[in-house]
Amino acid sequence: MAETNKDHLVQSDDPDHPANLIPRLCKQFYSLGWVTGTGGGTSIRMDEHVYIAPSGVQKELIKPSDMFVLSYPTPKYPPSARQYIRKPHELKPSACTPLFLAAFERGAGCCIHSHSQWCVLVTLLVEKMHGKDACFEISNIEQIKGIPKGPGKGMLGFHDTLRVPIIENTPFEEDLTESLEKAMEQYPDTYAVLVRRHGIYVWGETVAKAKTQCESLDYLFQLAVEMHRLGLPWTI
Amino acid sequence: MAETNKDHLVQSDDPDHPANLIPRLCKQFYSLGWVTGTGGGTSIRMDEHVYIAPSGVQKELIKPSDMFVLSYPTPKYPPSARQYIRKPHELKPSACTPLFLAAFERGAGCCIHSHSQWCVLVTLLVEKMHGKDACFEISNIEQIKGIPKGPGKGMLGFHDTLRVPIIENTPFEEDLTESLEKAMEQYPDTYAVLVRRHGIYVWGETVAKAKTQCESLDYLFQLAVEMHRLGLPWTI
Amino acid sequence: MAETNKDHLVQSDDPDHPANLIPRLCKQFYSLGWVTGTGGGTSIRMDEHVYIAPSGVQKELIKPSDMFVLSYPTPKYPPSARQYIRKPHELKPSACTPLFLAAFERGAGCCIHSHSQWCVLVTLLVEKMHGKDACFEISNIEQIKGIPKGPGKGMLGFHDTLRVPIIENTPFEEDLTESLEKAMEQYPDTYAVLVRRHGIYVWGETVAKAKTQCESLDYLFQLAVEMHRLGLPWTI
Amino acid sequence: MAETNKDHLVQSDDPDHPANLIPRLCKQFYSLGWVTGTGGGTSIRMDEHVYIAPSGVQKELIKPSDMFVLSYPTPKYPPSARQYIRKPHELKPSACTPLFLAAFERGAGCCIHSHSQWCVLVTLLVEKMHGKDACFEISNIEQIKGIPKGPGKGMLGFHDTLRVPIIENTPFEEDLTESLEKAMEQYPDTYAVLVRRHGIYVWGETVAKAKTQCESLDYLFQLAVEMHRLGLPWTI
Numbered sequence: 006m007a008e009t010n011k012d013h014l015v016q017s018d019d020p021d022h023p024a025n026l027i028p029r030l031c032k033q034f035y036s037l038g039w040v041t042g043t044g045g046g047t048s049i050r051m052d053e054h055v056y057i058a059p060s061g062v063q064k065e066l067i068k069p070s071d072m073f074v075l076s077y078p079t080p081k082y083p084p085s086a087r088q089y090i091r092k093p094h095e096l097k098p099s100a101c102t103p104l105f106l107a108a109f110e111r112g113a114g115c116c117i118h119s120h121s122q123w124c125v126l127v128t129l130l131v132e133k134m135h136g137k138d139a140c141f142e143i144s145n146i147e148q149i150k151g152i153p154k155g156p157g158k159g160m161l162g163f164h165d166t167l168r169v170p171i172i173e174n175t176p177f178e179e180d181l182t183e184s185l186e187k188a189m190e191q192y193p194d195t196y197a198v199l200v201r202r203h204g205i206y207v208w209g210e211t212v213a214k215a216k217t218q219c220e221s222l223d224y225l226f227q228l229a230v231e232m233h234r235l236g237l238p239w240t241i
Numbered sequence: 242m243a244e245t246n247k248d249h250l251v252q253s254d255d256p257d258h259p260a261n262l263i264p265r266l267c268k269q270f271y272s273l274g275w276v277t278g279t280g281g282g283t284s285i286r287m288d289e290h291v292y293i294a295p296s297g298v299q300k301e302l303i304k305p306s307d308m309f310v311l312s313y314p315t316p317k318y319p320p321s322a323r324q325y326i327r328k329p330h331e332l333k334p335s336a337c338t339p340l341f342l343a344a345f346e347r348g349a350g351c352c353i354h355s356h357s358q359w360c361v362l363v364t365l366l367v368e369k370m371h372g373k374d375a376c377f378e379i380s381n382i383e384q385i386k387g388i389p390k391g392p393g394k395g396m397l398g399f400h401d402t403l404r405v406p407i408i409e410n411t412p413f414e415e416d417l418t419e420s421l422e423k424a425m426e427q428y429p430d431t432y433a434v435l436v437r438r439h440g441i442y443v444w445g446e447t448v449a450k451a452k453t454q455c456e457s458l459d460y461l462f463q464l465a466v467e468m469h470r471l472g473l474p475w476t477i
Numbered sequence: 478m479a480e481t482n483k484d485h486l487v488q489s490d491d492p493d494h495p496a497n498l499i500p501r502l503c504k505q506f507y508s509l510g511w512v513t514g515t516g517g518g519t520s521i522r523m524d525e526h527v528y529i530a531p532s533g534v535q536k537e538l539i540k541p542s543d544m545f546v547l548s549y550p551t552p553k554y555p556p557s558a559r560q561y562i563r564k565p566h567e568l569k570p571s572a573c574t575p576l577f578l579a580a581f582e583r584g585a586g587c588c589i590h591s592h593s594q595w596c597v598l599v600t601l602l603v604e605k606m607h608g609k610d611a612c613f614e615i616s617n618i619e620q621i622k623g624i625p626k627g628p629g630k631g632m633l634g635f636h637d638t639l640r641v642p643i644i645e646n647t648p649f650e651e652d653l654t655e656s657l658e659k660a661m662e663q664y665p666d667t668y669a670v671l672v673r674r675h676g677i678y679v680w681g682e683t684v685a686k687a688k689t690q691c692e693s694l695d696y697l698f699q700l701a702v703e704m705h706r707l708g709l710p711w712t713i
Numbered sequence: 714m715a716e717t718n719k720d721h722l723v724q725s726d727d728p729d730h731p732a733n734l735i736p737r738l739c740k741q742f743y744s745l746g747w748v749t750g751t752g753g754g755t756s757i758r759m760d761e762h763v764y765i766a767p768s769g770v771q772k773e774l775i776k777p778s779d780m781f782v783l784s785y786p787t788p789k790y791p792p793s794a795r796q797y798i799r800k801p802h803e804l805k806p807s808a809c810t811p812l813f814l815a816a817f818e819r820g821a822g823c824c825i826h827s828h829s830q831w832c833v834l835v836t837l838l839v840e841k842m843h844g845k846d847a848c849f850e851i852s853n854i855e856q857i858k859g860i861p862k863g864p865g866k867g868m869l870g871f872h873d874t875l876r877v878p879i880i881e882n883t884p885f886e887e888d889l890t891e892s893l894e895k896a897m898e899q900y901p902d903t904y905a906v907l908v909r910r911h912g913i914y915v916w917g918e919t920v921a922k923a924k925t926q927c928e929s930l931d932y933l934f935q936l937a938v939e940m941h942r943l944g945l946p947w948t949i
Contacts, residue, residue, distance in 0.1 A: 706942070
């Protein structure tokens with residue numbers, strides 16, 4: 006594979022090109038506490054290419070040239086058609102790749118993986134209160150309106166109950182794929198899946214949607230933890 | 242409507258022109274956690290024009306050209322005189338518009354809508370402790386002096402009790418208008434109205450006053466939540 | 478008074494000149510939550526001049542030209558020798574001025590007034606636990622070593638007990654002067670005085686010392702609140 | 714000693730040269746709350762030189778010219794071979810120096826000393842729950858995977874238990890050396906040692922590893938404090 010020939014894929018004057026946007030987003034996510042200590046990651050699909058931040062690096066320092074690029078002819082293609090067409094030397098591809106692809110298969114244009122502590126705490130509180138099979142539920146908070154009701158269904162209303170499924174963590178990140186896909190099937194309207202003791206995967210049709218949905222969810226998880234401390238229930 | 246002809250309304254070399262100031266303020270409010278995930282908003286009145294940030298966008302990325310402009314001949318005009326004279330393509334006007342106008346009718350020059358979690362938590366704690374009809378009350382904290390006693394009455398003193406009314410949230414933001422105006426009538430000295438499970442509307446005669454009053458209120462709400470956790474009463 | 482003639486007092490190419498340094502410090506203090514909503518303030522003495530940030534303005538936006546300058550021939554002069562020699566139009570002098578001067582009389586080169594919530598909470602917790610006459614006490618925390626033992630006595634040691642006196646707040650800030658000076662006499666080794674339900678005054682021989690001592694104190698107050706929540710005592 | 718002749722040691726156009734990198738890291742650590750009020754510090758070894766930030770200065774303002782440089786021919790040399798070859802005038806060498814050297818003796822390329830409050834709180838909670846001889850332990854949290862299992866052993870797994878030894882603080886920082894080295898012997902796989910009521914020393918083979926491991930540990934300590942507050946155990 007002549008990797009050097011593929012550098013044009015990550016060179017663009019457009020500040021919103023995925024190769025420029027992923028570094029900027031990762032820097033912002035770092036300051037939000039989502040990608041501390043090389044954790045977390047981000048991926049954007051543009052046409053027949055998927056851009057992915059590398060694994061095990063300081064996310065606030067990523068450069069366009071660090072980007073992995075995967076061929077992605079179109080959703081619903083056989084997975085065998087997916088292969089790296091650009092692999093930076095000395096960098097490892099993200100173990101989140103199959104999880105990001107699961108989101109792209111559902112029509113996503115961007116997928117964010119956050120290690121935010123509010124996600125971890127919420128998965129622990131749900132387990133403690135309702136057991137391992139329960140999902141996170143909250144209602145009657147304005148910020149819920151920042152989350153879609155489901156594909157093509159508009160946004161959730163104030164009185165609606167937001168539900169986010171929770172899957173168990175596995176020793177190897179790629180082994181989450183099966184349970185993530187199962188959760189996607191069980192909750193066909195969700196744009197996010199929490200991973201117990203780990204974090205969250207959030208996706209959206211566009212970068213802006215994925216990012217703002219991830220922000221709204223993080224806001225709701227933080228609020229839920231504070232509410233729990235103050236003896237206030239999450240649903241009414 | 243020849244919208245393109247109205248671009249001069251949002252083009253100015255003055256960094257404090259509303260079209261330049263709203264983007265700068267929104268960026269600052271984003272870092273304060275007030276407009277996470279497209280939530281919240283800001284509006285400034287300058288002479289016969291009202292400038293409003295659009296709905297559903299990343300508030301930290303707003304540009305002058307994204308601004309909506311409403312004709313606003315003068316307060317106390319029939320509401321029918323208000324109409325959009327600049328509407329950016331592909332952007333939605335803010336659902337907060339009638340609420341911002343209610344503040345301008347009271348002589349405000351700027352109105353800020355924040356989704357700060359401290360606002361949401363305070364409305365829940367007041368309801369839990371004193372019921373749905375109670376307002377938020379705090380006294381004997383220095384920062385209270387950052388809030389006016391009422392129009393033309395100077396600032397609150399250290400021993401005064403700050404009261405902020407709380408209205409119930411509604412599924413559609415524009416439906417808050419009636420109860421917001423009722424709270425304004427019931428509390429003629431207030432420069433802010435909390436919305437339960439949602440956030441707050443804060444206004445002031447100038448941008449600086451609206452912003453610093455919103456900061457002082459946010460400080461007091463955060464302090465109140467921390468005091469509650471530590472078993473310290475809000476009034477003495 | 479020909480105020481315009483005094484502009485040279487606030488014009489300097491030296492980034493560490495008080496007229497340039499106070500705006501930079503205030504911006505940093507804003508991001509630390511010490512001067513929210515026009516609260517707090519800062520003053521620096523250089524030779525026979527005292528520079529003071531104005532009252533009632535957004536502290537993160539202060540410019541060199543906003544600075545008040547007071548003649549200050551030398552410490553121990555009759556207070557009548559102190560007078561404003563530069564007063565910016567349309568700005569109000571800080572009500573903290575007599576309190577800053579009290580610190581300069583004790584040989585300070587800089588005095589910082591912070592409204593940090595950790596200060597307010599600590600004054601309330603001390604009152605609740607030990608009554609109105611008690612001071613704040615903490616020991617056996619490394620950060621204590623960032624606070625001087627007293628003028629000319631070196632820094633506190635790890636096993637020493639840091640004591641910070643607390644005075645009661647008054648409706649008008651200038652009325653704090655008498656009790657502040659009394660606390661300075663009672664605690665001749667202190668470089669800081671807490672004001673109940675209000676904040677703190679911290680001073681130092683240099684700007685760097687005042688600032689880093691204020692940071693160390695704020696760190697210790699925050700830690701003390703967290704320790705209290707976790708049932709951990711402040712002294713052993 | 715002709716100190717001025719050694720200025721070339723701290724002059725480089727490479728932004729990742731230790732003399733440029735330490736100031737940048739210290740600024741970042743300041744914003745993370747690790748080096749408040751002149752606390753904490755950082756040191757990098759490059760070939761036969763060790764670069765150390767000075768003591769008692771504002772860490773966010775350090776310049777390359779402030780750097781101390783120590784000759785460090787190679788690990789396992791007699792300690793007598795270590796001596797300052799560059800000492801900036803008017804600055805004091807860091808009292809952490811022997812502690813940094815202890816890490817370099819174990820093959821580290823960078824050592825970070827943080828005063829993060831989460832470290833302090835965790836050492837107090839461990840003492841309260843398990844006594845003075847216990848170490849910090851946490852398991853089944855994804856972020857654990859950001860910490861190595863030990864030299865040449867790869868990273869910890871999700872189900873592994875992370876153990877960080879805790880040593881008692883001493884009045885003088887250099888007196889920690891003996892107990893730090895003892896903890897290093899007792900826990901040959903650790904890359905970090907907590908100091909009760911003080912902070913932490915974290916090291917790594919490279920700057921990136923030391924920094925991201927320090928971030929992961931800080932994340933875990935903060936999470937542990939929050940978990941404790943919510944009644945959630947650290948290990949399962």
